[in-house]
Amino acid sequence: DAPTIENVTNDSVSEEGLAFGIQDDQGSPDTTNDTSVNGSFVISDVDSDSLTVSLTGPDGLTSGGESITWSWNAVDNKLTGSTSTGTVMEITVTEPNDNGKGTWDYTATLLKPLDHQNDTSEDALSVNLGIVASDGSIETNTPLVISVEDDALVVTEKEINKDKIK
Numbered sequence: 127d128a129p130t131i132e133n134v135t136n137d138s139v140s141e142e143g144l145a146f147g148i149q150d151d152q153g154s155p156d157t158t159n160d161t162s163v164n165g166s167f168v169i170s171d172v173d174s175d176s177l178t179v180s181l182t183g184p185d186g187l188t189s190g191g192e193s194i195t196w197s198w199n200a201v202d203n204k205l206t207g208s209t210s211t212g213t214v215m216e217i218t219v220t221e222p223n224d225n226g227k228g229t230w231d232y233t234a235t236l237l238k239p240l241d242h243q244n245d246t247s248e249d250a251l252s253v254n255l256g257i258v259a260s261d262g263s264i265e266t267n268t269p270l271v272i273s274v275e276d277d278a279l280v281v282t283e284k285e286i287n288k289d290k291i292k
Contacts, residue, residue: 127173129259131268133229135165138250139236140275162235167257167270170227174261177226181205181217181270182256188241189214205255214238217255217272226259234272242276250275 142159171177183196183205192209199206207215216235222228242251255270 127171128264129169129171129174129177129261129266131257131259131266132168132170134167134257134268134270136271136273137163137165137234138273138275139163139234141236141239142275144236144239161237162233163272164231164233165270166229166231167268168229169259171259171261175225176262178260178262179203179219179221179226179230180258181219182258182267183207184254187251187253189238191241194240207253209238212238214240215253215272217270232270236274240274 139161140159141161144161169177169179178200180198180200182198183194187194187207189209190211192211194207194209194214196205196207198204203219203221205217206213214237216237218233218235220231222230240251240253250273253272253274255272257268257270259266259268
């Protein structure tokens with residue numbers, strides 16, 4: 127039988143919490159100012175004594191106009207998304223035990239802003255990661271979605287009192 131991945135906790139981080147981020151309560155959604163979030167997922171397999179788990183990153187995301195490349199480090203259990211200017215996002219997972227079965231905890235941390243398609247208002251961009259569990263012969267893939275809330279600058283009109291301008 128194939129490994130199963132269940133009870134995946136999807137969550138959100140915000141660019142508003144980054145250095146020079148613009149904290150406000152505008153946008154849809156605007157649920158957090160945190161750049162880091164913790165969650166978990168459960169891995170099981172009825173007929174295997176040992177499982178391996180890894181994470182994969184999505185194609186097509188950019189930061190500062192550069193494509194984000196993703197790399198998995200099996201020693202540190204860490205997925206890193208980066209550009210030539212450095213790390214944009216890290217997701218670290220903690221193995222529950224030596225056989226890989228049970229509840230895996232993760233921490234997702236946003237270190238730099240992502241390029242959002244809508245640059246006229248605050249929105250959220252889904253980072254569709256993949257959880258891959260393998261028993262050595264069968265692999266199971268399940269999504270893990272981290273939503274990145276934008277901190278777009280909002281410009282408003284203001285009336286100017288011409289008498290005060292000299």
